[in-house]
Amino acid sequence: xxxxxxxxxxxxxxxxxxxxxxxxxxxxxxxxxxxxxxxxxxxxxxxxxxxxxxxxxxxxxxxxxxxxxxxxxxxxxxxxxxxxxxxxxxxxxxxxxxxxxxxxxxxxxxxxxxxxxxxxxxxxxxxxxxxxxxxxxxxxxxxxxxxxxxxxxx
Amino acid sequence: xxxxxxxxxxxxxxxxxxxxxxxxxxxxxxxxxxxxxxxxxxxxxxxxxxxxxxxxxxxxxxxxxxxxxxxxxxxxxxxxxxxxxxxxxxxxxxxxxxxxxxxxxxxxxxxxxxxxxxxxxxxxxxxxxxxxxxxxxxxxxxxxxxxxxxxxxxxxxxxxxxxxxxxxxxxxxxxxxxxxxxxxxxxxxxxxxxxxxxxxxxxxxxxxxxxxxxxxxxxxxxxxxxxxxxxxxxxxxxxxxxxxxxxxxxxxxxxxxxxxxxxxxxxxxxxxxxxxxxxxxxxxxxxxxxxxxxxxxxxxxxxxxxxxxxxxxxxxxxxxxxxxxxxxxxxxxxxxxxxxxxxxxxxxxxxxxxxxxxxxxxxxxxxxxxxxxxxxxxxxxxxxxxxxxxxxxxxxxxxxxxxxxxxxxxxxxxxxxxxxxxxxxxxxxxxxxxxxxxxxxxxxxxxxxxxxxxxxxxxxxxxxxxxxxxxxxxxxxxxxxxxxxxxxxxxxxxxxxxxxxxxxxxxxxxxxxxxxxxxxxxxxxxxxxxxxxxxxxxxxxxxxxxxxxxxxxxxxxxxxxxxxxxxxxxxxxxxxxxxxxxxxxxxxxxxxxxxxxxxxxxxxxxxxxxxxxxxxxxxxxxxxxxxxxxxxxxxxxxxxxxxxxxxxxxxx
Numbered sequence: 129x130x131x132x133x134x135x136x137x138x139x140x141x142x143x144x145x146x147x148x149x150x151x152x153x154x155x156x157x158x159x160x161x162x163x164x165x166x167x168x169x170x171x172x173x174x175x176x177x178x179x180x181x182x183x184x185x186x187x188x189x190x191x192x193x194x195x196x197x198x199x200x201x202x203x204x205x206x207x208x209x210x211x212x213x214x215x216x217x218x219x220x221x222x223x224x225x226x227x228x229x230x231x232x233x234x235x236x237x238x239x240x241x242x243x244x245x246x247x248x249x250x251x252x253x254x255x256x257x258x259x260x261x262x263x264x265x266x267x268x269x270x271x272x273x274x275x276x277x278x279x280x281x282x
Numbered sequence: 283x284x285x286x287x288x289x290x291x292x293x294x295x296x297x298x299x300x301x302x303x304x305x306x307x308x309x310x311x312x313x314x315x316x317x318x319x320x321x322x323x324x325x326x327x328x329x330x331x332x333x334x335x336x337x338x339x340x341x342x343x344x345x346x347x348x349x350x351x352x353x354x355x356x357x358x359x360x361x362x363x364x365x366x367x368x369x370x371x372x373x374x375x376x377x378x379x380x381x382x383x384x385x386x387x388x389x390x391x392x393x394x395x396x397x398x399x400x401x402x403x404x405x406x407x408x409x410x411x412x413x414x415x416x417x418x419x420x421x422x423x424x425x426x427x428x429x430x431x432x433x434x435x436x437x438x439x440x441x442x443x444x445x446x447x448x449x450x451x452x453x454x455x456x457x458x459x460x461x462x463x464x465x466x467x468x469x470x471x472x473x474x475x476x477x478x479x480x481x482x483x484x485x486x487x488x489x490x491x492x493x494x495x496x497x498x499x500x501x502x503x504x505x506x507x508x509x510x511x512x513x514x515x516x517x518x519x520x521x522x523x524x525x526x527x528x529x530x531x532x533x534x535x536x537x538x539x540x541x542x543x544x545x546x547x548x549x550x551x552x553x554x555x556x557x558x559x560x561x562x563x564x565x566x567x568x569x570x571x572x573x574x575x576x577x578x579x580x581x582x583x584x585x586x587x588x589x590x591x592x593x594x595x596x597x598x599x600x601x602x603x604x605x606x607x608x609x610x611x612x613x614x615x616x617x618x619x620x621x622x623x624x625x626x627x628x629x630x631x632x633x634x635x636x637x638x639x640x641x642x643x644x645x646x647x648x649x650x651x652x653x654x655x656x657x658x659x660x661x662x663x664x665x666x667x668x669x670x671x672x673x674x675x676x677x678x679x680x681x682x683x684x685x686x687x688x689x690x691x692x693x694x695x696x697x698x699x700x701x702x703x704x705x706x707x708x709x710x711x712x713x714x715x716x717x718x719x720x721x722x723x724x725x726x727x728x729x730x731x732x733x734x735x736x737x738x739x740x741x742x743x744x745x746x747x748x749x750x751x752x753x754x755x756x757x758x759x760x761x762x763x764x765x766x767x768x769x770x771x772x773x774x775x776x777x778x779x780x781x782x783x784x785x786x787x788x789x790x791x792x793x794x795x796x797x798x799x800x801x802x803x804x805x806x807x808x809x810x811x812x813x814x815x816x817x818x819x820x821x822x823x824x825x826x827x828x829x830x831x832x833x834x835x836x837x838x839x840x841x842x843x844x845x846x847x848x849x850x851x852x853x854x855x856x857x858x859x860x861x862x863x864x865x866x867x868x869x870x871x872x873x874x875x876x877x878x879x880x881x882x883x884x885x886x887x888x889x890x891x892x893x894x895x896x897x898x899x900x901x902x903x904x905x906x907x908x909x910x911x912x913x914x915x916x917x918x919x920x921x922x923x924x925x926x927x928x929x930x931x932x933x934x
Contacts, residue, residue, distance in 0.1 A: 137624050141557065145639050152643035155675050156650040163671035164654070167664035185666060201791020201871035222789060223851075223868035223877050237666075250518075 165237060170210035173240065180242045185235055191215055192230045208234065208246070220248040228253040285351050288339025289430040292380070295332035295387065296420040299413050301325045302390065306410025309403060310478055322409050323394040330391030333384040340380055340429055344371040347440060353377065353429050355437035361817045361844075362443065369453030370443045375577060375593070376429035378456060382573070383423060385464040386416045389493075393468060399489045399911070400481070407475035408468075415467055418600040426593055445818070445843040445850050451511035459504030459531055463569040465497025466538060473562030474608060477615040482555045487548035490562070491907055494545060498538045499900040505531050506893030517851035517866050519881050521781065521889055524672045529652045530572035533645055537565035540641040543634045551695055553622035553631055557638070560616070563608045568645070570601045575652065626697045633690030640683035647675050677730055684737050684775070687768060688714075688744035706747045714740040727783035734779030741772035759906030767899025774892025780885040788880045791871035801882025802830035803863060810867070810876055818843045820852070823867045823876065827856060838867040862886050 165183045178184050188208035194215075195206040204224060207215040218236055228234065228251060236248035302325040309319035343351045345368050347360040357374040358367055371377045390412045397405050423429070469490055476486045508531065513521040522528060541561040547554045574597045625631040651667045658665050688710050692703045700707070717739040721732045745768035748761060788800045797806045808824035820839040827834050836854035843850065856863040861884040868877025 138556065138621060141554075141635060144635075145557075145642065148639045148643050149646055152646045152679065153650065155678060156647045159647075159671045159675040160651065160654050160667065164658075164665040164667055167666075183668075183670060185664075197871060201873075201875050202789050202868075202877055223866060223879055237668075 170208055170214040170216045171212050173216055173246075174212075174214040177244075178240055180240050183237070183239060185237050186216060186218070186246055186248075187233070187235045188216070190228070190230050190232055190234050195230050206230070208236070216246050217244070218246045218248055220251055222251075225251055225253040284339050284342050285348065285430040285432065288336045288343070289428070291332045291336040291339065292420075292424065292430070295329045295336065296417070296424060298325045298329035298332065299387070299416045299420055302329060303410050303413030303417060306406045306408075306413055309406025310410050310475075312403065319406055322406050326387075326390040326394035326409055326413070330384075330387040333387040337380055337384045340371050340377055341368055343430075344368055344377075349438070349440055350433055350436035352431045352433040354440060355433050356441050357443055359440035359442040359817070362448065363816055365450070365453060366443060366448045370447075372456050373443055373447045373452070376423070376427045378460075379419065379423050379427050379577070380429050381457065382460055382464060383416060383419045385460050386412070386419065386467055389464060389468050390416065393471070397489065399485065399915070400475075401479075404475050404479050404481060407478045408471040411471035411474040412467065415470070415604060418603065422593075422596050422600065426596055442817075442843070442846045444846070445841070445848050448843075449511065449515055451507055451515070455504060455507045455511060458500050458507060462497045462499075462501030462504050462531075462538075463534060463572060465493060465500060466534060466566045466569045468493040469497070469538075469541060469562045470566035470604075470608065473559050474611060476559060477611050477619075480615070480618070482548075482559055482619045484549050484552050487545045487558065488907075488911065491542075491545050491549060492904055492911075494538060494542055494565075495900055495904040495907070498535070498542055499897045499904065501531065501535045501538060502893055502897040502900065505535055506890050506897070509893075510890050514853050514855060514864075515850075517853050519787075519853075519864055519866075519879075519883075521778075521886070524651070524667070524669055526652045526655075527576055529648050530575045533648055533652075534565060534568040534572055536641050536645040536648070537561060537568045540638045540645075541565045543641075544638050547631050547634050548622070551623055551625065551631060553625055554635070554638075555619050555622040556616045557635075559612065559619070561638070563605070563612055564642075564645075567601075567605045567608070568649075570597075570604060571649075574598060574601050623696075625695070628693065628700070629697050630690065630693045630695045633686050633693055636686050637683055637690065640679045640686075643679040644676050644683075647679070648672070651675075673730060677733070681733060681737065684741060684771070687771070688741050691745075691748045691764065691768070706744075706750060709747070710740060710744050713743050725783060727779070731779045731783035734775055735783065738772045738776035738779060741775065742769060745769040745772060759909065760903045761906075763899045763901070763903030763906055765899070766902060767896045770892045770895030770897075770899055772892070773888050773895055774890075777885055777888030777890075777892060781883050781889065784884045785886075786882045789877070790880075791875040791877050793874050793876075798878065798880060800880040801861075801863065801884070803827050803832070803882065804829045805836075805863075805865070805878075805880055807876065807878065808835070813839070815841070821867065823865075823878070825854070825865055825878070827863065830858070832856065832858070836863070836865045838865045840867050840869075857887060860884055 163183075165185050166178070167185045167187060168178065170186070170188050173186070186208055188210050191207040191209045195204065197204050198219075202223075203219060203221045205217065205219045208218050209215045218238075220236070220238075232253060235252040236246065237250045237252075238246055238248035240246050302322055305318045305320075305322040305325060308316060309322055340353075343354055344358055345364065347354060347358055347367060349355045353374060353376050357377075358370045360367075362370070372381045390409060393405065393408060393412065397408075400408075472486065472490045472493070476482045505528075508528070509521050512523065512528075513519070541558065541564075544554050544558045544561055548558045574594075577593070577597060651671055655665050655667055689703070689707065692706055694702075714736060717736040718732070721727060721735045725732070725735075727735065745765050748765060749757065786801050788798050790796075790798050792798060792807050794807055794809060797804050799805075804827070806826040806828070808826055810821055810823045813820050813822045818841045820841040822837050822839045825836045825838070827836055834856060836856055838854040839852040841850050841852055842848075851866055851868075854865045856865075861882060864881040864883060866879040868879060871877050
């Protein structure tokens with residue numbers, strides 16, 4: 129590079145930077161497409177289930193009467209329902225967030241198992257007005273349902 | 283009364299800021315000696331004093347819980363401990379924006395009173411740019427986020443502060459981070475002044491360096507503190523979540539780190555002129571993007587106080603004006619900047635260019651990952667982006683960067699030969715190979731943690747190799763600083779890799795008297811009893827920890843706050859030299875059982891110790907550069923003095 133005029137050296141530097149940034153952009157685009165967690169409603173899962181093992185977010189309502197703690201004391205099981213009555217069975221091993229109750233909105237990050245059960249890794253409940261899952265923000269449960277339904281149509 | 287004084291001081295400061303901008307702009311046009319342009323320094327200093335008065339007024343109304351002030355009523359409560367009443371002043375949107383503007387004003391005042399390296403025209407231009415940036419934020423504060431608005435009639439009770447924010451870490455985290463964010467505005471103003479006055483040489487780099495270093499130290503500490511807060515307060519046991527709000531602080535840090543290294547090249551070798559200018563603009567742009575993301579309410583988190591589209595639009599408008607304006611100026615002037623000096627690929631400059639390009643690539647990856655969910659949501663698909671994206675994609679660039687970091691500081695400026703550094707290269711290679719083999723053979727860690735551990739060991743050794751062949755007493759302070767910061771990177775990386783490779787977790791439902799094994803410890807649940815604090819009640823578990831050379835009791839709590847009503851989980855931590863035991867109390871699980879979650883995280887504390895070492899390295903470098911700057915200007919003065927003496931002798 130020392131044989132180059134300063135102007136050409138700058139050109140080389142700019143090209144190197146641009147090429148690396150483009151590689152970064154392409155890698156990012158690939159990563160974003162393959163690693164994004166898509167948002168699903170129980171209806172979506174019934175209509176077009178994601179491949180098992182893929183990380184997704186499931187949103188809906190905790191079906192009243194479905195919440196129970198398994199004998200180990202740390203795993204809970206419940207159903208998440210959508211507007212159309214489809215229910216997805218969910219299991220979660222861990223300490224549930226405060227205000228996680230039946231009939232409230234919930235967003236679960238996790239994976240669909242081959243049997244059709246959704247295994248949640250994290251749960252976000254409608255927490256308080258300052259810290260709510262973005263999808264359910266500032267809404268009553270009925271309104272939250274509307275939002276969930278709307279985003280399902282897209 | 284106090285609130286009105288605060289508001290009046292704020293308006294006066296805004297007026298002086300306008301004066302600072304106008305007189306600075308007149309100075310920038312070349313009229314350095316004019317009466318108006320002479321006002322720029324006093325205007326900046328008085329403006330900062332008024333802002334401090336205004337901010338102290340805000341602290342006062344929060345300290346005495348003056349419920350006739352709307353902001354206090356919405357965000358505070360008389361029952362809170364004093365320290366959280368005061369820190370509540372910046373634990374909300376309006377107060378934090380006032381803090382932002384106050385720090386911006388203080389930066390202006392510091393430039394006005396301390397900057398002597400650059401000529402008067404440059405300083406005036408920089409102050410004009412600084413004033414221009416501040417004006418937008420003054421408008422934002424006064425027109426859409428007045429922190430001193432009165433409430434009539436006064437509220438009976440305050441609504442309280444989000445309990446998650448009632449924590450000493452959070453009392454200190456925003457001011458530290460803001461000093462970093464806003465400190466980068468000085469880099470921006472200097473770059474603008476450099477473009478306007480066509481000075482983009484080593485003098486600009488030397489003048490910028492202390493400011494950028496100070497901002498970068500603050501950012502480093504702020505990020506480390508925020509990460510530790512999330513770790514122990516959120517109770518999820520993780521230390522970094524790639525949350526957009528965390529990314530908002532990481533992006534300016536990445537840009538500032540790149541800027542710091544390119545400034546080093548510009549100061550020492552007069553190369554990378556345009557690149558440095560460009561990074562100066564990018565670094566402050568990232569601060570603004572961070573503020574926009576965090577403060578616009580576009581993200582939901584403890585940080586997004588304002589869920590108000592008008593405010594979001596306002597900040598977005600400011601962002602467009604400043605960043606767009608700076609890039610337009612850059613496009614107009616950058617071509618006219620004189621070219622820098624040349625160098626070959628195998629040189630210190632070459633290594634630093636590599637570091638810069640890799641940091642920029644990581645920045646691009648993080649930026650795209652942060653913005654993609656927002657764009658995608660606008661187009662109707664909700665997605666979230668998490669560690670499965672960030673970890674591998676950033677590693678693609680971080681790993682080569684860290685490898686070059688091991689070698690780069692050994693290289694000479696301008697041109698070097700491999701044969702000259704063959705001995706240290708062999709040493710680095712041997713350490714790397716040995717540590718890879720050791721990690722693979724003994725730990726069974728995943729791919730990324732294995733690479734991380736091996737790189738950390740290599741880097742920990744390599745960061746001190748620049749000492750080879752030097753007399754340690756004669757090593758400049760700035761070099762000690764850079765070696766310490768690089769060693770800090772290794773320490774932090776070791777903590778991250780070790781946490782992800784060796785953490786063990788137990789999630790159990792146990793009765794009083796039951797024992798659980800986690801890592802080298804035995805944890806026995808004792809009683810679970812109610813306790814009360816100043817503004818909360820809690821259930822507290824007593825967990826006796828034995829084994830591994832300890833015999834102690836951990837007391838995790840599940841707290842219920844009253845104002846506002848909210849539950850939080852207080853983790854209990856046992857810190858040992860080789861890691862932390864982390865305990866969380868869950869719900870009652872029936873049949874007299876309680877849920878407990880326990881983690882043993884070997885060497886996790888290294889993550890934050892590393893962060894502190896990085897900041898400490900920055901501080902040493904800052905002191906070293908300031909000292910050599912003073913020495914240089916003394917020598918300059920002495921030469922000028924001698925020349926003057928000689929001339930007067932000749933005249934006599």
